Amino acid sequence: MPVGAAGVAVRQASLREHNLALVLRHIATAAAPPSRADLAGITGLTRATVSALVDDLITGRLLGEVVRTPRSGAGRPALGLTLAGHGPAGLGLEINVDYLAAVLVDLAGVVRHRAVRRIDLRPVPPAEALALVAELITEAGAEADRQDLVLAGTALAVPGLVSATGVVRLAPNLGWRDVDVPALLGGHPALRGRGLSVDNEANLAALGELHAAPPGPANFIYISGEVGIGAGIVLHGTLFRGARGWSGELGHVPVHPEGRPCRCGGLGCLEQYAGQEAMLAGAGLTDEPTPLAGLIEAAGRGEPAARRALVEAATALGVAIAGVINLLDVDTVVLGGVYAPLAGWLAPPVEAEIRRRVLTAAWSPVTVRPALLGGDAAAVGAAGSVVRTVLEQPAQWLARPVH
Numbered sequence: 001m002p003v004g005a006a007g008v009a010v011r012q013a014s015l016r017e018h019n020l021a022l023v024l025r026h027i028a029t030a031a032a033p034p035s036r037a038d039l040a041g042i043t044g045l046t047r048a049t050v051s052a053l054v055d056d057l058i059t060g061r062l063l064g065e066v067v068r069t070p071r072s073g074a075g076r077p078a079l080g081l082t083l084a085g086h087g088p089a090g091l092g093l094e095i096n097v098d099y100l101a102a103v104l105v106d107l108a109g110v111v112r113h114r115a116v117r118r119i120d121l122r123p124v125p126p127a128e129a130l131a132l133v134a135e136l137i138t139e140a141g142a143e144a145d146r147q148d149l150v151l152a153g154t155a156l157a158v159p160g161l162v163s164a165t166g167v168v169r170l171a172p173n174l175g176w177r178d179v180d181v182p183a184l185l186g187g188h189p190a191l192r193g194r195g196l197s198v199d200n201e202a203n204l205a206a207l208g209e210l211h212a213a214p215p216g217p218a219n220f221i222y223i224s225g226e227v228g229i230g231a232g233i234v235l236h237g238t239l240f241r242g243a244r245g246w247s248g249e250l251g252h253v254p255v256h257p258e259g260r261p262c263r264c265g266g267l268g269c270l271e272q273y274a275g276q277e278a279m280l281a282g283a284g285l286t287d288e289p290t291p292l293a294g295l296i297e298a299a300g301r302g303e304p305a306a307r308r309a310l311v312e313a314a315t316a317l318g319v320a321i322a323g324v325i326n327l328l329d330v331d332t333v334v335l336g337g338v339y340a341p342l343a344g345w346l347a348p349p350v351e352a353e354i355r356r357r358v359l360t361a362a363w364s365p366v367t368v369r370p371a372l373l374g375g376d377a378a379a380v381g382a383a384g385s386v387v388r389t390v391l392e393q394p395a396q397w398l399a400r401p402v403h
Helices: 012-029 036-043 047-059 126-146 181-185 201-210 276-283 291-300 304-328 343-357 374-392 394-398
Strands: 063-067 079-083 088-095 099-106 111-118 150-158 167-171 176-180 196-200 220-225 229-235 238-240 332-337 367-370
Touching: 012 036, 012 047, 012 079, 012 374, 012 394, 036 047, 036 079, 047 063, 047 394, 088 126, 088 201, 088 374, 099 126, 099 374, 111 126, 111 374, 126 150, 126 181, 150 181, 150 201, 150 374, 167 181, 176 181, 181 196, 196 201, 196 374, 201 220, 201 229, 201 238, 201 332, 201 374, 220 304, 220 374, 229 304, 276 291, 276 304, 291 304, 304 343, 332 343, 332 374, 343 367, 374 394
Parallel strands: 088 150, 150 196, 220 332, 332 367
Antiparallel strands: 063 079, 088 099, 099 111, 167 176, 220 229, 229 238
């Protein structure tokens, strides 16, 4: 029996699991499709072992073969290996205050299906809201079948505090408390027994940003601007969740201790000054049919009310973000959600507050930029979390029952 680095015996099955993941990881991160011979040289495995592992991964629809650009000289070009485009896919769902979204992402991270439904969910009971989510699941499942994709799992992003078991303990802007999402949604036939995970939307958006192409920085705070405001914190390339998994409620950090009442029951919370509705109200655009587009257009025309509303929101946002940077020493702030298309107006006042309030700003400048994934970040991040599980644990995928 082989012996591991710590002197502990390794089961043959465990060794195979390790080697499958090793080979798949090298293919997933390669700049160009490697051949089997390339993989043998990179991993130190024998050519026979690599060939057997690759055959298993191809049979399991995790890999495909492509003809590489021929080199000069005699002989046939070697076949290169790529992640399969017709195999497992992750379904990412997002339920937010004023919309629902679904995104289907394949193993290579390509978005294969996207659907957004605009609806004010505040007056909608949780069970009815999740029934609408189930409709998106059905549509995405049908699209997966049409494109010859296999649903590997589903992840749902929610704007609130989510327990380790997927219960939404509190989502103040939705009016949800102790909603057992897996119990209400997990048995949906379109999920086909692949499982459902539930997480905070800002956390999943931050993970999406971390694994976007090009890769994000190793230390950043992702700010999700919607009706509410959430934050996903990434430290040393890992999502920071806090002791109980509930970190990132930036929207409920008070910026005016005796200020406006908030839905959470507090006073002066950030979202009352920098949330989407606060910005639209300040700009006088609450009655617009497409208010966010109207705000962007008004700001682009230089209308004073719109510009003033954005500066006021960004200033409050900068105050809160400066406190986070003083505590955590991150070097990048990513503006996501509705903040992404408004970043051109929001970033300068945010940066001004950071320079004014962060003790180390003179020696360690902080970058403020829009999210690479824009408004899709939470749903794409949710789908990506499913795909990464397959890439990290291919042996489990290969051992699954085939329906």
